[in-house]
Amino acid sequence: MNRREFLKSTAVLGAALSLPSVFAAGTAKHPEAKNSTENGGNGSSELPVRTLGTGRAAFQVSALGFGVMGMTYNRSAHPDRKQCIRLLHEAVERGVTLFDTAIIYGPLNNEELAGEALSRFKDRINVTTKFGHEVVNGKGTGRQDSRPATIRRYCEGSLKRLRLDALPMFYQHRFDRNVPVEDVAGTIGELIKEGKVLRWGMCEVSAETIRKAHAVCPLTAIQSEYHLIHRDVEENGVLDTCRELGIGFVPYSPLNRGFLGGDINEYTQFDPDNDNRQTLPRFTPEAIRANTRIVNILQDFGRTRGMTSAQVTLGWLLQKAPWIVPIPGTTKLAHLEENLRTLDFACSPSEWQELERRVAAIPIVGDRYNAEQQRQVGF
Ligand SMILES: NC(=O)c1ccc[n+]([C@@H]2O[C@H](COP(=O)([O-])OP(=O)(O)OC[C@H]3O[C@@H](n4cnc5c(N)ncnc54)[C@H](OP(=O)(O)O)[C@@H]3O)[C@@H](O)[C@H]2O)c1
Structure with missing residues (x-):
């Protein structure tokens, strides 16, 4: 075990021993999982739950979800299928009930993985998926296609790949x-x-589109990027609109694609064929070097509280509103456990404000998206 792993494991243990959780109030803490989830056995622990959406759109899920994307797409480390399936089962066993994928991830193979690993648990967990990016003969074209007939066709394909009779939630991507x-x-x-x-x-x-859509068919959640160094949804009315209309919010890439977990530095190599981080201005070596000052603040904030930077990052999101459910992705059991342990921590509002003040003092270097990706967001 290297020094970082040792510090992480002691931080995790310290957290479990010492602090009550604001996130876990009113729910069973997750005890040691004893039973196997093989063949769909009901051996899972419980995590605190949150509700996305209201009325007939309400959706009760674990307070932290699991982003499946990186197991096959856009992240450099792709363990073999068996390992991925085992890790997804570990997540179920630890009480995660929200898993997120999309047709474009792969394309198609991420949904297939989720279907193979998770359909046997369909009575107690949910896999959400997304349509919109055009896929022809198994390849993304870079165009959008949300015409009604296409949505129907994509829905049939997702049902088949996820091995479900009904999609728990279908996002327009x-x-x-x-x-x-x-x-x-x-x-x-x-x-x-x-x-x-x-x-x-x-x-x-945009907030305007959310209003129009919600008026026709009530939305359960908006899924957009949100974390300590990308806070647009606080400024552009999206979070306010969700609050007003009773719509949930699911922050994607909540660790800023791993960066806020502290394992990435200016020398990190991204797979040129299957990792979109090498196309993002915020992941150039210069941007990484500059923005590491923010990771240092998270680590410093966490050190005296027994938290890792990933836990500080996820905890900050969770305390923003009880209708927010982040979906961090990982290919590693240690990171899954570390992320779920976030739910055992408590910091006061003034502590979180102090963190925000310290982070806000550091200018962020690099845009989050390149021009083409930026053209697809914010309508
Ligand atoms: N709607 C959209 O347009 C959209 C866009 C992007 C993503 N998403 C969704 O959001 C999910 C998560 O996004 P993401 O994968 O882009 O980003 P993320 O969750 O911010 O970061 C994932 C990366 O962080 C690393 N990581 C996880 N836990 C860690 C920890 N405790 N310490 C250090 N590193 C850690 C993982 O590496 P290891 O494998 O080494 O743990 C992985 O490379 C996706 O799976 C997808 O479902 C949606």
Whole structure:
């Protein structure tokens, strides 16, 4: 065990021993899991739960979800299928009930992995998926296609790959400028009536689009990027609109694609064929070097509280609102456990404000997206 791993493991242990949790209030803490989840056996622990959305759009899930994407797509480390399936089962066993994938991840193979690993638990966990990016013959074209007939076709494909009778939640992955949002919402409303989709959400859309969509078919959640160094949703009205309309919020890439976990430095090599971080301005060596000052603040803040920088990052998101459910991704059991342990910590509002003040004093270097990716968000 190297020094960092030792510090991480003692931080995790310290947290478990010493602090009550604000996130766990009113729910069973997760005791040691004893039973196996093989063959769908019900051996899982409990995590605190949160509710995304309201009324008939309400969706109760574990307070932290699991992003499946990086197991096959856009992240350099891809363990073999068996290891991924084992880790997904470990997540179920530890009480995670929200897993997130999309048709474009792979494309298709991420949904297939989620289907193979998780469909046997369909009575107690949920896999959410996303349509919108056009996929032809198993390849992404870079275009959007949210026409009603295409949504229906994608829905059938996702049901098959996820091995489900109904999709627990279907997100529009990116806005399609050629299809009015009312038509997308209307199509989803029909799929809900037909029992093929249970709930829906949208990613990276504006407050205005959220209002229009919600008026036609109530939204369960908005999924957009949100973490300590990308806070646009606080400024552009998206979080306020979610609060007002009773819509949940799912921050994606909550660790800023791993950066805020502290394992990435300017020398980190990203797989040129299957890791989008090498296309992102915030992941150039210069940007990484400059922005590491923020990671240092998170580590410093966490040190005296027994928290790792990943736990500080996720804890900060969780305390923002009880209807926020981050979906960190990992390929490692140690990181899964570390991330879930975030739910055992408590910091006061003034401590979080102190953290925000310290982070805000550091200028962030590099845009989060390149020009092409930026053109697809914010409608
Ligand atoms: N709606 C959208 O447009 C959209 C876009 C992007 C992502 N997403 C969703 O969001 C999910 C998560 O996003 P993401 O994978 O981009 O980013 P993320 O969750 O911010 O970061 C994942 C990376 O962090 C590392 N990591 C995890 N826990 C860690 C820890 N405790 N310490 C240090 N490093 C840690 C992982 O590496 P290891 O494997 O080594 O742990 C992985 O490379 C995806 O799976 C996907 O479902 C949605």
